Amino acid sequence: MPYTRNAFIAKAAPLVSVSRRNLRRSGPWHKRPGRVPSIVQYTDGAVPSIEYPARIVSPPRAAGCCALSMVNVGDPEKENGWLLQYRRCQRCGFTVRRILREVPDEELLAELRRSLAHAFVHNAREAA
Numbered sequence: 001m002p003y004t005r006n007a008f009i010a011k012a013a014p015l016v017s018v019s020r021r022n023l024r025r026s027g028p029w030h031k032r033p034g035r036v037p038s039i040v041q042y043t044d045g046a047v048p049s050i051e052y053p054a055r056i057v058s059p060p061r062a063a064g065c066c067a068l069s070m071v072n073v074g075d076p077e078k079e080n081g082w083l084l085q086y087r088r089c090q091r092c093g094f095t096v097r098r099i100l101r102e103v104p105d106e107e108l109l110a111e112l113r114r115s116l117a118h119a120f121v122h123n124a125r126e127a128a
Contacts, residue, residue: 040086040095048093056086058095065091078103 039053042060049057052074066089073086073095083100 038097040097048095050088050093050095052086056088056095058088058093062094062096063089063092065089066094076100081105 040056040058042058044060046057048059050073056073069090070087071090073088076083076085078084081103083103085098085100086095087098088095
């Protein structure tokens with residue numbers, strides 16, 4: 001009995017959702033356990049304020065003015081292997097934490113450099 005198109009899609013649908021679920025769990029943000037703590041408190045009940053570096057009170061949603069009036073707050077900070085910087089809207093006070101880049105693990109890089117330095121050294125005893 002030949003499959004109809006709808007029967008084929010219904011049978012294949014669970015495979016698609018499983019693969020999407022697995023894709024969401026991969027990526028550099030899932031390498032480190034736990035969440036990075038933030039100084040930003042999102043609330044509608046308080047007036048937006050900035051007490052950087054201790055605390056920033058921000059509205060929970062961005063407004064139309066945020067696209068053009070975002071400015072950097074403070075210097076970039078290194079937290080849990082990431083270089084982060086806060087950006088805040090000058091008009092409404094909406095604040096986000098922006099990931100600038102991942103900071104490489106210095107111990108891992110040093111080990112890699114040592115192993116590469118020894119990997120290509122020619123051993124004179126083996127050549128004879």
